[in-house]
Amino acid sequence: MPLRAASVVSWHSYWTEFRVRLQKDDSDDKVIIDRQLLTKELSTAVQKQRRGEARQLSSVRFHVTAHSRRQQASDKRKRIKVVRRQADLLPAVVMKPVGSPTLPRYTLIFLHGMGEVAMRYADRPHYFHDGSAAIKVIIPTAPLREVSCFDTWWSKVKSRDAKGGRWRLEKFNSWYDYISNRGGRKEDAIDIDSLHRMQQSLHEIIAREAEELGGRSERIILGGKSQGCVTALDAALTYPKRLGGFIGLVGHLLSCTPVEEDGPQINTPLHFYHEVEDDIMQWHWVSKMERRLRSSNYNVRSFRGKDPEGNGHFVGGVEGAWIRKSLRMICDSRSG
Template sequence: MEPMPKRRKGSASGLRTSTAKRLRAGCSLPRVASGSPGEVVCHRCTLQNPTPAQCCAACGASLADWTCPVCTLINAPAVDCCAACDTPRKGVRAQLLPQLLLPTMDSNCVVLPPQLDLAPRVSLVFLHGFCNTAEMYSESEAFTLFRCQGLRVILPTAPLQRITAHGGQVQNAWYDYLTDHDGALEDDIDDRSLHATQQRLQAIVDAEAALMGDPGRVLLGGASQGCCAAFDAFARHPTRIGGFVGFVGHPLKSTPLHSSLQRDVPCSFFNAAADDTMQTHWVLPAIRRLHAAGWTKVSIQVADGADHGTSDELENEWMDSFLAGVFKHL
């Protein structure tokens, strides 16, 4: 079972380096005319904005200095945490999902709409890991490039439930763990709690399919426990949908594979070679079971030196790799 994760803080320099790599890999961003005086480059997505602009036209990042609410230090736009007291900068991009698009029980979902007032072309429902909430990914840079091309992102929060393997401790979780093998092998889980998540995700996917006008434009994915839960819902969904992306996770042993309608749909798993929480000696065979069950479009990538915590920059690269393939075939 995965331990309670720490929230990562991506550095501004790391984001700039990652964005440069992503652009060199062929991912483009809309740009205004360059070379004229009075432009400011966004520290997040590198779009050149006219100097009167207060926010980036592509990703919504602030282009102005900001004042720390705790110590009142004035910080530069590229800084995400106060240089004096490390207080994180307040985010402004997360929005509650409108009630007409999701059932009432999912009013706490977060939606990241496409940038530049674009109409949504593809919807990605992405699940956070164990002990987290939608806030974990509500300001993630992993989605920025493709939100500028029409990507809509739905971030549900897992319900609070008692974890049997933790003595009944209450955590945000997509399902209950019955055992804790400390990463050495797959844990046993409570099927009823998993079924509740599967039913919830089916309703979300169906609502997004209605919005998109095509279930083939709806994607499912997640990280860690969220990867496992999302793949279970993906494999069980009664309609063929657009694809799956998973970080540091695996198909659950209880997930039906042979009868799934998704066996010819693109599935990408990204794992970490030094993962102690979901160790590759059993995780990779679990993923390879898909090939034996007739799944024809499964991709597996393992990052050398990375552990279960990964990094913002690595998850950016993983998400770009998956979404580039999806958008290429729209």
């Protein structure tokens, strides 16, 4: 099937212009600052890539059956079917700027949080674009999988049968499988193999996008929110070529992610945003992970602030403000 046509979305962005002028009079010279609120119209092409309509984003295969249940599958009395499928990472949202041929080109690969899907960003292009750079944004969807720490969560599937439906283990859109659920008190144990599968998938996407940019991997920026931040950071720090930057929201560095001395990303700007009332990625242990990067002399910029809407870990509109701020800083520093 052909790709779904992109829809051009336009909106107004508000910005403030300040002008400084010197006013001379008989008694004294005065510095006058004029402030003017202006608007500019921005546009981007938003394409929704659904299953069956677009090429797959990844060729990697992975298990959707929870690690805890795969361990039990050898006991035939359990009758657990171990399912392996391709990580197509669809549906996905792709945003391309419109009418900006003179601006430097970049690609941002952004990963949503656990339990979310890419389509939640389809009507939020303003989270990523402010007109300062021509940024292509790729937002894939995490695989729908069983999660080990929730392997007792069952729900009944509706059926027309008078006897009722069957029971099914709950599944989650999750970039990797969690072995533990420690309620935010400390880092959870994870299934390393499932993380490595996503790492391979993201490396494929990075390489393909770098090829479109003439081999310039330093024009690729990775980012993500919550579990998406964790996964994107792991992919960035394990990628063999220099990247343009990283933007992580309410996430952390995994203890299993390697931090190489003088690795390819040693000078890559790594931006982190933490919510002060976050009770899921709690600062007392997240900060230790961040210090691991600093102690190895990585280029870390970290900010802690409150979500004005009071959402804590599940940040609202401030998510877009944080992303745009970092994109301006990263793209300005790499212009040319």
